[in-house]
Amino acid sequence: MSRPTLASLARELAVSRQTISNVLNAPHKVKPATRERVQAAIAAAGYRPSAAARQLRTQRSMNLGMRLFPATDGINGAILDRFLHALTEAAQSAGYRLTLFCADSDEEEVRQYEQLLDVAGLDGFILTSSKPDDVRTHWLGERGTPFAVFGRPWDAAGDVAVPGHPWVDVDGAAGTEEAVRMLLGQGHSRIGFLGWPMGSPVGADRRHGWERAMSAAGYAVDVPVLGVEAEDTVAGGASGAALLVSRGATALVCSSDSLALGAMEKLREAQPGAFLSGQPAGPDGRAAIVGFDDTPVAAALGLSSVAQPVEAAARHIIRVLTHELAGNVNGAAAGNAATNAAAARDASTPPARQLLLAPRVVERIPLPLAAPGSG
Amino acid sequence: MSRPTLASLARELAVSRQTISNVLNAPHKVKPATRERVQAAIAAAGYRPSAAARQLRTQRSMNLGMRLFPATDGINGAILDRFLHALTEAAQSAGYRLTLFCADSDEEEVRQYEQLLDVAGLDGFILTSSKPDDVRTHWLGERGTPFAVFGRPWDAAGDVAVPGHPWVDVDGAAGTEEAVRMLLGQGHSRIGFLGWPMGSPVGADRRHGWERAMSAAGYAVDVPVLGVEAEDTVAGGASGAALLVSRGATALVCSSDSLALGAMEKLREAQPGAFLSGQPAGPDGRAAIVGFDDTPVAAALGLSSVAQPVEAAARHIIRVLTHELAGNVNGAAAGNAATNAAAARDASTPPARQLLLAPRVVERIPLPLAAPGSG
DNA sequence: CGGCTCAATTTGATCGATCAAATTTGTCCG
DNA sequence: CGGACAAATTTGATCGATCAAATTGAGCCG
Numbered sequence: 178m179s180r181p182t183l184a185s186l187a188r189e190l191a192v193s194r195q196t197i198s199n200v201l202n203a204p205h206k207v208k209p210a211t212r213e214r215v216q217a218a219i220a221a222a223g224y225r226p227s228a229a230a231r232q233l234r235t236q237r238s239m240n241l242g243m244r245l246f247p248a249t250d251g252i253n254g255a256i257l258d259r260f261l262h263a264l265t266e267a268a269q270s271a272g273y274r275l276t277l278f279c280a281d282s283d284e285e286e287v288r289q290y291e292q293l294l295d296v297a298g299l300d301g302f303i304l305t306s307s308k309p310d311d312v313r314t315h316w317l318g319e320r321g322t323p324f325a326v327f328g329r330p331w332d333a334a335g336d337v338a339v340p341g342h343p344w345v346d347v348d349g350a351a352g353t354e355e356a357v358r359m360l361l362g363q364g365h366s367r368i369g370f371l372g373w374p375m376g377s378p379v380g381a382d383r384r385h386g387w388e389r390a391m392s393a394a395g396y397a398v399d400v401p402v403l404g405v406e407a408e409d410t411v412a413g414g415a416s417g418a419a420l421l422v423s424r425g426a427t428a429l430v431c432s433s434d435s436l437a438l439g440a441m442e443k444l445r446e447a448q449p450g451a452f453l454s455g456q457p458a459g460p461d462g463r464a465a466i467v468g469f470d471d472t473p474v475a476a477a478l479g480l481s482s483v484a485q486p487v488e489a490a491a492r493h494i495i496r497v498l499t500h501e502l503a504g505n506v507n508g509a510a511a512g513n514a515a516t517n518a519a520a521a522r523d524a525s526t527p528p529a530r531q532l533l534l535a536p537r538v539v540e541r542i543p544l545p546l547a548a549p550g551s552g
Numbered sequence: 553m554s555r556p557t558l559a560s561l562a563r564e565l566a567v568s569r570q571t572i573s574n575v576l577n578a579p580h581k582v583k584p585a586t587r588e589r590v591q592a593a594i595a596a597a598g599y600r601p602s603a604a605a606r607q608l609r610t611q612r613s614m615n616l617g618m619r620l621f622p623a624t625d626g627i628n629g630a631i632l633d634r635f636l637h638a639l640t641e642a643a644q645s646a647g648y649r650l651t652l653f654c655a656d657s658d659e660e661e662v663r664q665y666e667q668l669l670d671v672a673g674l675d676g677f678i679l680t681s682s683k684p685d686d687v688r689t690h691w692l693g694e695r696g697t698p699f700a701v702f703g704r705p706w707d708a709a710g711d712v713a714v715p716g717h718p719w720v721d722v723d724g725a726a727g728t729e730e731a732v733r734m735l736l737g738q739g740h741s742r743i744g745f746l747g748w749p750m751g752s753p754v755g756a757d758r759r760h761g762w763e764r765a766m767s768a769a770g771y772a773v774d775v776p777v778l779g780v781e782a783e784d785t786v787a788g789g790a791s792g793a794a795l796l797v798s799r800g801a802t803a804l805v806c807s808s809d810s811l812a813l814g815a816m817e818k819l820r821e822a823q824p825g826a827f828l829s830g831q832p833a834g835p836d837g838r839a840a841i842v843g844f845d846d847t848p849v850a851a852a853l854g855l856s857s858v859a860q861p862v863e864a865a866a867r868h869i870i871r872v873l874t875h876e877l878a879g880n881v882n883g884a885a886a887g888n889a890a891t892n893a894a895a896a897r898d899a900s901t902p903p904a905r906q907l908l909l910a911p912r913v914v915e916r917i918p919l920p921l922a923a924p925g926s927g
Numbered sequence: 928c929g930g931c932t933c934a935a936t937t938t939g940a941t942c943g944a945t946c947a948a949a950t951t952t953g954t955c956c957g
Numbered sequence: 958c959g960g961a962c963a964a965a966t967t968t969g970a971t972c973g974a975t976c977a978a979a980t981t982g983a984g985c986c987g
Contacts, residue, residue: 230973248633605943
């Protein structure tokens, strides 16, 4: 026999379609006795309402969309895997499905929104890699389509703007700040920063944390000297690290694991054993290089790194988005600008529409095999 | 004004709904003059048929499902990014959408199939990581749901079984074979193999290619000695490499980039410069270690690696799946067991239902910064 | 007992497309 | 001119759910 429908189940049970529908969507409207009888029948028949029919009538698809970027890098892009998985899982347990799509540019992405809204009736979108003056958020905002962004909205000056749409981000500055504090605690004082070229708000944010921590520790004078820019590649990390070491740095905080990896490679040759295993200042062989993103490579090589809580970010994005979709539109009223996860956890209060999560530094001991004399 | 519908457009044009529908789905049934008039109106109004309404009537959702595995490793899992992106892109340009979902186990995955088929009416599934005696393919096969697998069906003995469902895979043995040939060409003869513990059909396949190439070159006698198993981690690679070197290996073919990375780290310490830069036999500083999967890490570190054509695999999976969905069910008749991409390219002939793609070895020169004297 | 209220349930219309069958239009030819 | 036959177009029913309004039933009270 084929899939049961409301009508077929209704006939079998000698009740009306609407009663069964109510059991599912408004149980309080149904007399307890009937409700239980119907519920039992639903379970027995394995009845599941058709999303298409439901969508046709209600104009809601229970479907969220997200653009999949091409895997450009891979070392840093590795956290996308984790983000996507957590997102899918969270959406799923909130009763939503996740639809992926591709686009070559932001304009193309907007065209896809339009199409997916018309054709598939998606209920909302999740955006990543927010940019200053983002055409996508403008379009969605004007149209009134619900969405949430992983990444702060950066205005043209690189500062945080407040356009009021939901977003979740990780506080990069707090991450590099903590990394510096860790290195200070290990006895380092000449701590360099290896960052991306100017122009990236994310990069500027991470650099800012380093500056703040250095200044707070009384090393403000070193900031102009020990901050270096390099292209975000392994080779860039190598040359940047060489420069920093020549300027007297004994420890490095990097904007990415690619850079950190390059630095590690370079320093391993330049000062075998000494630098890498933390000799100048750090006890018990701790690395004096800290990367960013805590990619699998860092874990594999024993490289310390700043870990972003991407799973928490993904879960919160879904929480905010589904909250808005549940009818709680807008919300300039409540729950803005939280700086910790507390507001995010409580299910009863509305989730923070803007949330900045703190990363944490994962401290690692470099692979023993990198130390001489073990082969 | 709101979204145009078939009815609203029909009223405007003074034709019937069905005529417009025919223009879209069966243009030949409409008189050219009318057709063009309608097409113009469709374009002008920006009309797009509602997928939900269409699905309700036709019972086809134009939606494919794929389970997203948790990012366990990341070094090796990195190719998933590329696969997923290519898959999404191919599905999109074939007019299909891609829905993701999560599951904790294969049984749970099957439960998700059931739910997604009932609720969302997915048209088919893409499976990854095929296993011997796969419950998922059994279930889908029995139920008659279309699907395609990235990965050969391995029977319980680890050999290829032929259950007739569509699959695409990469010929791992051919990859390791080519890697060995490359190393032979560089003058190496004692070429070791660093693989996973027994039990993985994929691992056995890769080892097999090494054995074959070694035997073909007249080094069959070395096979029992120079094949070593290690856990698929960087640490495992390090200890395995040490063992192989102690047995006289001068070059290594590995089952993964994780293993290769570990080997590289280890050998760099043990025989600085000499081994890594190919001194024993290879000229011009070529690496004597070859990894597998060509992950971003390998690229970053200048590690040679066997590259899987995952994009081509993804495109072919979509091609086969959509071909079946277009009504060409089954097909024990035509297009089986192709061993190259030729059959895959021709759009007129039916796509091969089973396709084994050849990987290629990406030869790299180790990072210059790893050579002494450059810092 | 009649009438009123409120809870529980049912009925008919609707969402936006396609299918199958009916109808209109057009062409050709005796 | 009329009739057969094919081409082009239209009509009514349908997919499977929800919405809004109508109906039935129970309980209460004067």
